[in-house]
Amino acid sequence: xxxxxxxxxxxxxxxxxxxxxxxxxxxxxxxxxxxxxxxxxxxxxxxxxxxxxxxxxxxxxxxxxxxxxxxxxxxxxxxxxxxxxxxxxxxxxxxxxxxxxxxxxxxxxxxxxxxxxxxxxxxxxxxxxxxxxxxxxxxx
Numbered sequence: 689x690x691x692x693x694x695x696x697x698x699x700x701x702x703x704x705x706x707x708x709x710x711x712x713x714x715x716x717x718x719x720x721x722x723x724x725x726x727x728x729x730x731x732x733x734x735x736x737x738x739x740x741x742x743x744x745x746x747x748x749x750x751x752x753x754x755x756x757x758x759x760x761x762x763x764x765x766x767x768x769x770x771x772x773x774x775x776x777x778x779x780x781x782x783x784x785x786x787x788x789x790x791x792x793x794x795x796x797x798x799x800x801x802x803x804x805x806x807x808x809x810x811x812x813x814x815x816x817x818x819x820x821x822x823x824x825x826x827x828x
Contacts, residue, residue, distance in 0.1 A: 689737055689774045693789035697740035697797060704734035704777065704796045706786070733807060734796060736775050743800040744769040770803045778805040 689705075697703045744766055751760040771777050784798025 689735060691738045692791045693737065693787075693793065693795050694791075695738075695787060695789060695795055695797060697738055697743070699740050700742045700745070700800050701740040701797055702736060702743050702800050702803070703738040704779065704784075704798065705737050706732060706734040706794045706796050707776075732781050732796075733776055733778055733811070736771050736773055736777050736803075737795070739769075739773060739800070770800065771806050776807045776809065776811070777803045778807050779803055 691703065693703065693705075695703055746764045746766060749762045749764075750758050753759045779796070779798065779802050783802040784796040787795050787797065789795050
């Protein structure tokens with residue numbers, strides 16, 4: 689996925705293109721705001737667009753000699769990155785900073801550790817009833 693936002697994360701920040709939970713453009717029924725808010729209650733899904741240079745590294749230590757030149761760089765990181773560019777990820781609703789960008793998409797700039805999970809393509813956060821999300825109905 690190419691970053692068309694004009695926003696480039698630095699440090700341990702990541703950039704996510706936030707997915708809309710309910711597409712109001714395709715619906716002929718007017719959906720009240722409270723219904724959309726209920727769908728967005730705790731978690732939001734997006735696509736990881738760009739990763740900052742220090743993302744998924746716990747800490748970076750540099751040692752300098754008496755002249756100030758860097759003599760050693762050591763990185764302590766996680767066992768593996770949580771996600772890679774192009775992955776659908778889940779994150780907390782209020783994490784990060786939201787920006788409308790030059791391409792019309794809403795982007796979220798956040799710390800790498802704010803990703804809570806990677807999700808499959810068929811994962812649907814837009815289903816309001818958790819029983820339907822699990823494949824159950826009221827009659828079960």
